[in-house]
Amino acid sequence: MAAKTDKITLIGGWASPFVLRVRIALNLKGISYEMLQETVEKKSDLLLASNPIYKKIPVLIHNGTPICESMIIVEYIAETWTSVGTPILLSDSYDRAIARFWTAYIDDKLSESKLRAMMKGTPEAEAEANKMGAILQLLEDAFEKCSLGKSFFAGDNIGCLYIAVGSHLGWIKAVEKIVGIKFLDEEKVPGLVAWSERFCGHEAVKEIMPEVDKLVEFAAVLMRATAAK
Ligand code: GTX
Numbered sequence: 001m002a003a004k005t006d007k008i009t010l011i012g013g014w015a016s017p018f019v020l021r022v023r024i025a026l027n028l029k030g031i032s033y034e035m036l037q038e039t040v041e042k043k044s045d046l047l048l049a050s051n052p053i054y055k056k057i058p059v060l061i062h063n064g065t066p067i068c069e070s071m072i073i074v075e076y077i078a079e080t081w082t083s084v085g086t087p088i089l090l091s092d093s094y095d096r097a098i099a100r101f102w103t104a105y106i107d108d109k110l111s112e113s114k115l116r117a118m119m120k121g122t123p124e125a126e127a128e129a130n131k132m133g134a135i136l137q138l139l140e141d142a143f144e145k146c147s148l149g150k151s152f153f154a155g156d157n158i159g160c161l162y163i164a165v166g167s168h169l170g171w172i173k174a175v176e177k178i179v180g181i182k183f184l185d186e187e188k189v190p191g192l193v194a195w196s197e198r199f200c201g202h203e204a205v206k207e208i209m210p211e212v213d214k215l216v217e218f219a220a221v222l223m224r225a226t227a228a229k
């Protein structure tokens with residue numbers, strides 16, 4: 001178990017769904033941390049030194065030791081601070097395997113490059129964005145069927161899979177606004193819509209979930225920065 005005097009630093013950025021995962025996990029455990037904001041223009045020396053392989057955020061620095069990749073960090077937090085706050089890992093190994101399967105699916109389908117491709121404002125981008133609807137429909141059906149201890153939508157605690165999916169809700173809503181297509185549609189994905197409202201209102205989430213309009217503004221900044229390179 002980690003000590004109260006531990007120094008926790010998060011190299012992050014307010015708009016990143018992957019950073020949000022780590023912040024939710026830290027909130028669930030009630031762990032204080034310092035967050036260093038990376039900028040679009042230039043990666044910090046600390047980020048380059050801490051994640052030399054991918055050079056991406058988030059990186060958690062625990063007493064000087066860096067840990068990279070959002071879901072690896074979430075599991076590290078769950079396993080390091082077992083006896084404080086809310087448990088994050090499911091107790092059954094099969095349930096954990098199923099949760100990891102769907103987390104890998106989400107990370108494959110909603111990577112940064114795929115989110116960017118959805119927001120370019122071109123006809124191809126609209127076709128790409130439509131894939132979001134299909135992904136959400138598949139998740140709705142799968143989560144209804146698969147048993148993760150309790151049914152996915154009926155669970156009270158925020159576990160790893162909730163964090164993996166829920167961290168993307170802000171960007172899903174931002175893409176909805178940018179391309180003018182409703183993905184979180186009550187008629188099509190009622191379970192996900194009701195669950196997403198509960199997730200966004202959770203104590204560990206509501207203060208840190210980025211505002212959709214700010215994400216839309218940030219998307220424009222990101223696109224301009226990419227075009228200028
Ligand atoms: N697999 C990694 C994880 O889970 O930690 C992915 C992390 C990642 O992609 N981080 C991005 C990064 O550092 C920041 S989050 C992307 C912002 C969303 C924008 C949506 C359009 N990127 C820097 C880089 O790729 O150089």
